[in-house]
Each structure stands twice: as structure tokens, then as C-alpha cells.
Amino acid sequence: MVRFFLLTFAFLFSAVHAHAGMDRELKLSALYQAVHAQGLLRSADITLVGITSLFSHKETSAINDLIIHNSLNRHVDRVPGLSALFTTDVNGNLKHDSFRYPTRSLNLKDRAYINNALRLTNNELYIGEPIKNAIVAYDSLPLSRPIFNDQGYITGVGVAVMTPDHLLQRTKICKKCVVSIFKTNGTKIVSFPAAVEAQPDIQKFMADHPDNTIVDLTINKLPTLTVWTQIADYDLVLLYSYFK
Amino acid sequence: MDSDMLYFVALLLSIVAAQSTYAADDIRDYAEFQAFHAEKTIQAIDLALLDSSELIERNPEAEELVLHTTLAKYVERTPGLRAIISTNRTGQLKIDSFTYPAKDIDLSDREYVKTVLNAGERDLYIGSPLVGRSSGAAFVPFARSLLDSDKKTLGAIAGIIHPGFLIKQDALCPQCIVSLFNDRNEVLVSYPSNTHFPGEFIEKINALNTNGVLKGTINEHKIQTWVIILKKYNVRVSVSKFANK
Numbered sequence: 439m440v441r442f443f444l445l446t447f448a449f450l451f452s453a454v455h456a457h458a459g460m461d462r463e464l465k466l467s468a469l470y471q472a473v474h475a476q477g478l479l480r481s482a483d484i485t486l487v488g489i490t491s492l493f494s495h496k497e498t499s500a501i502n503d504l505i506i507h508n509s510l511n512r513h514v515d516r517v518p519g520l521s522a523l524f525t526t527d528v529n530g531n532l533k534h535d536s537f538r539y540p541t542r543s544l545n546l547k548d549r550a551y552i553n554n555a556l557r558l559t560n561n562e563l564y565i566g567e568p569i570k571n572a573i574v575a576y577d578s579l580p581l582s583r584p585i586f587n588d589q590g591y592i593t594g595v596g597v598a599v600m601t602p603d604h605l606l607q608r609t610k611i612c613k614k615c616v617v618s619i620f621k622t623n624g625t626k627i628v629s630f631p632a633a634v635e636a637q638p639d640i641q642k643f644m645a646d647h648p649d650n651t652i653v654d655l656t657i658n659k660l661p662t663l664t665v666w667t668q669i670a671d672y673d674l675v676l677l678y679s680y681f682k
Numbered sequence: 683m684d685s686d687m688l689y690f691v692a693l694l695l696s697i698v699a700a701q702s703t704y705a706a707d708d709i710r711d712y713a714e715f716q717a718f719h720a721e722k723t724i725q726a727i728d729l730a731l732l733d734s735s736e737l738i739e740r741n742p743e744a745e746e747l748v749l750h751t752t753l754a755k756y757v758e759r760t761p762g763l764r765a766i767i768s769t770n771r772t773g774q775l776k777i778d779s780f781t782y783p784a785k786d787i788d789l790s791d792r793e794y795v796k797t798v799l800n801a802g803e804r805d806l807y808i809g810s811p812l813v814g815r816s817s818g819a820a821f822v823p824f825a826r827s828l829l830d831s832d833k834k835t836l837g838a839i840a841g842i843i844h845p846g847f848l849i850k851q852d853a854l855c856p857q858c859i860v861s862l863f864n865d866r867n868e869v870l871v872s873y874p875s876n877t878h879f880p881g882e883f884i885e886k887i888n889a890l891n892t893n894g895v896l897k898g899t900i901n902e903h904k905i906q907t908w909v910i911i912l913k914k915y916n917v918r919v920s921v922s923k924f925a926n927k
Contacts, residue, residue, distance in 0.1 A: 462708065463711065466853065469850075470715055477726065
């Protein structure tokens with residue numbers, strides 16, 4: 439009888455411990471991915487502050503285009519996950535491009551990341567939605583901010599292009615886990631594994647459960663432990679599920 | 683000892699063993715997370731300062747208002763960065779993201795200004811924690827030298843950092859202490875903020891060459907500490923937990 443009691447006790451004790459350990463691991467894993475994504479976005483953001491400030495000043499127009507092209511490339515090299523930097527004038531015409539020199543004649547007026555950047559105030563960032571890239575076979579995530587001149591008028595847009603896959607640190611994701619980043623409006627930015635289809639409605643999940651809290655959730659008839667966390671500075675959320 | 687007793691002892695031992703393994707994993711996971719968070723925060727500040735220094739180096743004679751405005755934008759977009767200041771080669775304050783026009787102050791006696799004015803290269807220097815002489819608030823200066831294309835010193839640039847941003851307080855084990863140390867045995871920041879580490883404890887942390895666990899006592903209480911070294915910045919991040927009695 440005593441043995442039975444002790445065994446039960448030990449079993450419960452280890453179960454509680456295992457659960458606590460799993461909760462901790464999941465919560466920290468989600469936070470880790472959020473810090474990683476935020477770090478990359480922050481670097482692109484800071485780079486765009488510099489690029490748009492540079493083109494705010496009249497003196498910049500006197501700088502040789504090739505020097506600017508090379509300077510944009512130095513910035514691209516410095517920031518992991520960043521694949522290109524370019525600027526347009528207020529009408530969406532491509533002005534400077536890290537990708538190609540001399541700059542192609544291209545009008546980007548109809549792109550959402552140009553239109554939305556033109557509506558921002560001075561020191562804000564617009565995060566676009568992943569675009570299927572026609573030239574290279576992977577998605578691009580555009581980030582943009584307006585260029586203001588010394589008088590405060592918008593004279594163009596600065597754009598940074600990231601590869602959204604880099605926002606997740608894959609080596610740190612467990613084999614039975616699925617991680618996704620969404621905009622707070624519900625649009626998915628990236629997930630790993632990339633092909634994952636079944637996912638909860640992120641906005642409903644956020645409304646029903648507090649952040650950084652492990653929830654027992656059934657996804658596609660499979661039991662999971664799931665947690666969401668904010669990447670608050672960039673209006674993004676990260677969803678992390680462990681399939682039991 | 684009868685068999686029941688033996689059984690009981692074995693059971694207890696296994697529970698204790700399970701618990702201590704759990705505790706070590708526990709603080710290691712938290713230490714790794716805190717170190718990652720600190721590293722990403724420092725990286726962003728480092729990048730903002732590097733971009734800012736290139737802006738000034740490109741045209742040191744640019745209008746002060748233009749530079750002030752741009753530096754203020756970097757500050758606004760970089761968490762933990764409270765202000766960016768720059769001096770000329772004699773240590774006179776020239777640009778201040780916080781105040782325009784910059785006050786007429788000589789900063790040449792400040793340790794972080796002195797260090798980078800004599801550095802001759804652009805490496806980031808993480809200074810000692812200080813209390814602002816005018817603001818009265820605690821800060822850590824992150825500084826680097828401004829150089830011209832011939833590597834001649836133009837001045838110093840420094841970020842005034844709110845060290846609390848280097849720690850993520852809401853992702854810490856209960857009853858744990860997280861701290862960041864520089865390589866001069868100084869606490870950059872810790873949470874809870876009034877934690878007092880005996881000098882020899884910090885020296886032990888700084889003596890470690892690799893990430894790892896450190897056992898010791900503080901005020902006669904046993905304490906277990908995980909230390910993660912951020913090599914690039916010469917900063918050590920520790921998470922400590924008092925051992926269960």
C-alpha cells in the first residue's frame with residue numbers, strides 16, 4: 439500500500455515537473471524567436487533611418503550615383519537577412535538601387551509599400567506583406583519609410599527588402615514544433631515549416647488567450663501546446679505550437 | 683535497514699536528483715534567453731551608433747541642426763538608447779540628440795570620451811555605469827571614435843544607454859537574479875536592481891573563459907549561477923538562483 443502511494447506520488451511529481459519544464463521551454467522558445475525576429479527588423483529599421491536621412495539633404499544629390507550604389511550595398515552586407523535597399527522619388531520612380539547599377543527605369547507607384555509609406559509621418563516604418571518574387575524563387579518582405587526634405591515635404595520613399603525566412607532561427611525550432619509570424623491584421627509573414635496549412639485563426643486566438651501563456655489547443659484534430667507572443671514594436675505576433 | 687526503508691531512500695534520492703537537474707536546466711535556459719536578448723539589444727545600439735558615426739564622418743562640418751535631427755531619429759527607433767552625443771577631437775560637446783543647440787560642455791574628462799579619443803579605431807567601447815551629472819539618472823555610455831579617411835581622430839560619439847533595456851524582466855525564473863557585467867568587474871545592470879554581489883563573486887564570473895555554471899555563496903546562502911559570455915562585446919550575462927535549503 440505504502441509503495442503504491444509513493445509510486446503514485448513520484449509519478450505525479452515527475453509529471454508536474456515535466457510539465458513545468460515543457461512550459462518553460464515553450465515560452466522561452468517563443469520569446470527567443472520573437473527577440474530574433476525583432477532584432478533583424480530593428481537592424482533594417484535603423485538602416486532605413488540612415489538611408490532616408492541621407493536623401494533628405496540637398497547635398498546628397500551632388501554625390502555620384504555609383505558611390506551611392508556602393509554605399510547601399512555596404513549597408514545590405516552589414517544587416518543579416520537584408521537582400522536589397524532602394525529609393526524612389528515621390529512618383530514611385532526607382533532612383534537608387536543596391537541591386538543593379540545603373541538603376542533600371544522602373545515605376546513602382548502601384549506597390550503597396552510605396553503607397554503606404556507616403557502616408558506615414560516622419561519617423562515611422564511600414565512593414566509590407568510577402569511578395570512572390572518573379573526573378574528569384576523566394577518571397578520578399580518589403581519595409582519602407584518616407585523621405586522628407588529639409589522643408590518637411592515628402593520627396594520619396596526608402597525601401598529595404600528582407601527574406602522573411604530569415605526572421606525565424608530554424609536551428610532553434612524543435613522537430614515537432616510549428617512557428618509562424620503574423621501581422622496583427624492576421625496576414626501571415628512567414629512560418630516554419632513553410633508548407634504548414636492548418637493554423638488557428640490568429641486574431642481569435644489572441645482575443646481568447648493572454649500572451650506568453652501555454653494553451654492546450656487542438657489543431658487539425660491534433661493536440662498541441664500553443665503560445666503567442668508579441669513583437670510589439672512592429673505590430674507583429676509570433677505563434678509557437680508544439681505537437682504532442 | 684529493511685527493504686521498505688531502502689526503497690523509500692532510493693525514491694527520495696531520485697526525486698531530489700530530478701529536481702536539481704531541473705533547477706540547472708531551468709537557469710541555463712533563462713540565462714541563454716537573457717544573453718540573447720541583451721546581445722540583440724546591444725547589436726541594435728551598435729548599428730545605430732555606427733550609422734550615426736558615418737553620418738558625422740562623411741561631413742563633420744554639416745549643419746548642427748541637420749545632425750541633431752538625424753541623431754534624434756536614430757534614438758527614437760532604438761530601444762535603450764536615450765541620447766547620442768558627439769564631441770570634437772578635444773572632447774568639447776558638439777552635437778546632442780537631446781538638446782539643440784548643444785550645451786557648451788567640456789567632456790574630455792569623461793572616461794569613455796577619453797578612451798575612444800585615444801583609441802584610433804572604431805571598436806565599440808562599453809563604459810562604466812554612471813549617474814548623469816545633469817539628469818541624475820543612471821546610464822551606461824557606449825562610445826566609439828570618429829575617424830577621418832586617414833584614421834585621424836575627429837572626435838568621439840557616444841550613446842547614452844538606459845541599462846534596464848538590456849534585461850527582459852518578464853522572462854525570468856522566479857526568485858532569480860539576472861546581471862550584466864563588463865570586463866572591469868562592474869555591474870552594468872541587474873534585476874532586482876538592488877542586488878549586491880560581493881567583489882570576489884564578480885571576479886569569479888569574469889575569470890570564466892567559457893559559458894558555464896558557477897557555484898558559490900552570497901551572504902552564506904548557496905547560489906547557483908549560469909554565465910554566458912558575449913565575446914564580441916566583452917559582456918557577461920548571469921542568471922543566479924538561490925539553492926533550495
